[in-house]
Every structure is written in C-alpha cells, then in structure tokens.
Amino acid sequence: MLRIKDLSVAVEGKEIIHDINLTIQTGETHVLFGPNGAGKSTLLMAIMGFPKYQVTKGSISFRDRDITGLSVDERARLGIGISFQRPPVVRGVKTRDMVSACLKGHGDRETIEKLAERADLQEFLERDINYGFSGGEIKRSELMQLLAQRPELTLLDEPESGVDLVNIALIGELMNDLLEKNCPIAERRCMGLIITHTGHILDYVNARTGYVMCDGTIGCVGDPHEMLATIREKGYNECIKCYLGRIPLHE
C-alpha cells in the first residue's frame, strides 16, 4: 500500500504541490489527470524521492513504512519504480547494462534477451541507453527496465506521449504485465500510478480510480473513464471551475 498524507513539495524553494492525500491499495492502479503545470510529475518525482523535490510537509508511506526520508535508490530497492518521461542519455552505458542492473543479478543473458524481445528492442541492447531513441523506443525501453526491476509500485509519467498507434498497443501490453492486470484481482500485488494528459492509455490499461490535479492539489476523485469523458468534452477549465466552486476559499 502507498499512503500519501498531507504532502507538500517544493522545487527550488517554491511550493508546487500542497496538502495532497492519496492512498493506493495493494493491487490497484490509479490515474492522475490534469493540465500542464498542475504538479503531476512533481508528485511522482517526490514519491520516487529525487532530491530536487523537497518534501516540506506531510509524509509518504510504502508497505507500512515511512519512506519520506529515504533516498531514490533505497526506495527503488524497496520496490518503487518509475518510467521517466524524458530519461537522460548515458553515453557508454548500454541498454543491456541497465536491464542487467534492474535485474540485480537475478537474470542471465537469456532473461535480458527475452525482455528485449518482448519490448521489441533486440537491436537496442548494445546501444548506449536512450541515445538516438525515438519517443516510442524510449517508452518501451523504460518499461523493459521496469519489467526487469519488477517494482511493487510503478510510477508512469505519460507513458503514451510521443507514441504512435502501433506502439501504444505494445506499451499497453507491457504495462498490463507490469501491473499484473492479467492476474485475478485478489492475487494482484502490484500497484500503479499513471499520469496521463490525453487519457489514451486508458483504452489499454484498466484503472478504477482517477484524480484530477489542478494547481498542485487534487481537485476530485472518481472513476477515471467518467472523468476522461468530461475532460474530453469540456476541457480542464470546466474541471477547474467545478473544483473552485466546491472550494471557494482556494487562493
């Protein structure tokens, strides 16, 4: 279980998200909607523990443990994984090395090659990670690494952005594997938190809980498909208006 309590996060001294409360039960996948600049990525980065994202208030617990003070790698080893929207190129570090690091010695050459085959990245294993990768290749590479890492909580930042229609089905398939969507609900242990700007990914990955984030807070909680229908029809402005109407004291 992931429990976020009264969480405020600042970047370079400026508070970006305010008093967020959110709980993901074991086996659940939740979706974050919101316009650009709402603070969605900041929330994900703070959950992963990147030092630039400073928790100024509140706490994050994972598997009944307060992880607010843990470093990125400690959180990763505890079972949190993230798919970067724009991961850096690391020259000289091969894709194979990254997958191997994610496997932490639990996989041989064959395991790595099988994963690459699933992500349709066989030709990329000997290439420097992310060097000259297209948008879709980056997404698939991120998911391949996560499939090697097998985190209990997967944070996905716009997994469908920059991906064409052919690739999006494959990406959906890899995500479903990662989030154990093919397991019976009762047996699922993996959790997911997905940022989506367009909502396209919902056609491929099922989720029962959605949030709309505006101005660094969670405006509303509900069924993600319903939310998406509203957003598509009326745009985020309507969401913001509705949200502002409900909380008149908001600055």
Add this chain to the structure above:
Amino acid sequence: MSKIKTSKTFKDKAKAAENKAATYGDDIDLNNYVNPDEKHPYQKDPSQLAAQTKEIMLGAGIMLDDPGQRSATYLQMDNTPVHFSTRQDGVEVMAVSQALEKYDWLTDYFWKAVAIDSDKYTANVELNNNDGYFIRSLPGQKTVYPVQACLYMAQAKAIQNVHNIIIAEEGSELHIITGCATGSRDEPGLHIGVSEFFIKKGAKVTFTMIHNWNPEIAVRPRTVTIVEEGGLFLSNYLLMKPVNSLQMYPTARCNGKKATVRYNSILVAGKGTNLDVGSRVFLNAENSRTEIISRAITTGGNITARGYIEGNARDVKGHLECRGLILGEKGTIYAIPELKGNLAGIDLSHEAAVGKIAEEEVEYLMARGLTKDEATAAIVRGFLRVDIEGLPPMLSAELKKAVEASEKEVM
C-alpha cells in the same frame, strides 16, 4: 647502435637541434638526467625475470609467464635489449641494432617518418646510445596473436633513449601491444621514445600502448606513421597511472589512397600528473579517412587534449571526438580540437565536451536501484568504454580488462 650507418648529416642535424625546445609541454632540462651506464644481461627465458619486474610489466600488458597468446616478445631495460624472440612465422622481432646488421636497407627507414631535428628529444636519441624494437610483418603474412614489446626503465634519474622501427609489408597484418613501465615507484627518470611506422599498401596494423609510469617520470614519445594505399593504422593508447609530465602528439600521414587511421586515447590524470596528449592526422591522398577519439578524466591533474586533422586531398573524411570528465574539485581539461581543410570536397568535423558527471544521469541509475557510488562507477566505466572498430576481439577484451583494472583508482 655502434654499427648504424647513419650519415654525418644525421648527427649534424641532431647537433643543431640539441637545445631546441618542443612546441608543446614543459621544457625538460636533460642535464638533470644521466645516460644509463648499467648494461643489463640478456635473458634467454624472460619468465626468469624477477617476480616484481614481471608484475610491473604485466600491469602494462606484457605477459611473460604465459606468452601463448603472443606471437613475439621484445624487452628492453633502459637502453639495453634484454630479450627478443619470435614464436610465429611471418613476423620478425629483434633489436634495431641487430636488424641493422641483418638488413642494409634498414638505414633507409631511419628518420624517414620522424624529423631528427623535431626537438631536443629526437636529437638526444640520435646523439646518445639508444636501441629499440624492430618489428616487421612480411608481405601478405597475417599474425593472429599480437607481438608484445616492453620498454622498462630500471635505472633511476636516467634517460631511456628508444628508437623503434615498425614495418608492415604489403598486404600483411600485424598487432602490437607495447607496454612502458618503470621499476621504481618514485624515482625520477626520462623516457624518450622515437617510433617510426611504415604501413605499406593494403597492410593493417593495430598498435595498443599501455603506459604504467610513476609520479616522477617525464615522458616524450615521438611517433609518426606513414600509411600507404589502402593501409590501416589503428592506435589505442591507455594511460591511467600517474606520471609527472607526458607530452606527445603522434602523427599519421595518409599518403596513399583509401588509407585509414584511427586513434583512440584514454587518459586519466590524478593530482600531480600533467598530460599534453593529442593525435594528428594528415589526409594527403584521395578517399583517406580518419577518426580520432579521446576520453580524458582528471581527478586533480592537468590534461591538454589535442586533436588535429588536415585534409589535403579530394573526398577525404575525418572526425575528431574529444570528451573530458572532471571528477573531484580540482583538475583541468583543456580540449583543443583543430581542423584544417585545404581544398573543396573534404569532410572534416569535430565534437568536444568537458564537464562533470550529470546529476540527472546518476539519479536515473539510482532509480533502478543502484547506490550513488555504483551509479557513478557505471557512468565512469561507460565514459571510458570506447568501442574500437577493427580491433580483434582478443585485444578488445585485453584493453577492456586493463581499463577495468585501473578504474578503481579513478573512483
């Protein structure tokens, strides 16, 4: 080399350049060093050398106990050749002094690639007692295993004068690993190494040089390679151990059509190490090609990383890549990539970058579960990893091993 039939002009030219400072690098006062007086005995079986000496040589890639993966061996201590032997047909390896006795024509190759009056260092080699290796692959002969050669400095405060001649005859293939090392870990000394490479039509030479000096040694190699039509010269240079002052600017002249030259250098400079290292290629014939790649890391030392490509013929192509990483608080990397084109129809390019390890990259790896130290190590390892096209897999693996062996000291 008593029997050397050098013309008087050589000596005269050298005399005239006796005090000529080099264009680059600190000017070394040769009077601070002596000419080695010690003569070392010839070793018929080099595995009988002292264990410590063998270990130092091994650190420079020279295997004496198990030379099964070498086609020939040459060892020189100070100015004395102490061993040379060949295990494979098609390649000749001996002291230059001996080769001069064997081949009258060899004098034609002397100071043909390197100018005798380049500077006081080349002059010093000519004017004083010197020897070096003669390595020659016979026409059409391809050696599988590399020739190994070690230039070892035994006497303290001495000058090691070396003059090497390497000839790859037409259509031959030759791989050389050369290691330079010192017996003492803290005594000063000066190594001057003149190397003249002749790569004939369609021949291929890979030359891997590993330096393993000590923090008091000054080093002035002077190397020029002449590549004829369709020839290939692939040079890999590895310096990851401390040295006081090292300046070299090995140069290749692609004089034949479709000649190809690649230089790869990996340089690491700790505190007290001063390196001025570059590679220079003249593309003098149509369709000749070159690629110069260097990786420099400072953990407190100073590195000047040079590169120069000059295009003098139609349809030549050259690329220069120079990347530097500053680890720690101090240290300087000065990258100087230069290109000169003298006519239309040439294609020369360069890229250079100097900086620290990007935080973003470290965090990316940490998000996959690596600790900060593991992530940093993986990035440094990646930085030092240069995939060398055309290097036989065995040599590639050895080079990788040598880099990995020294990585710990970098971290």
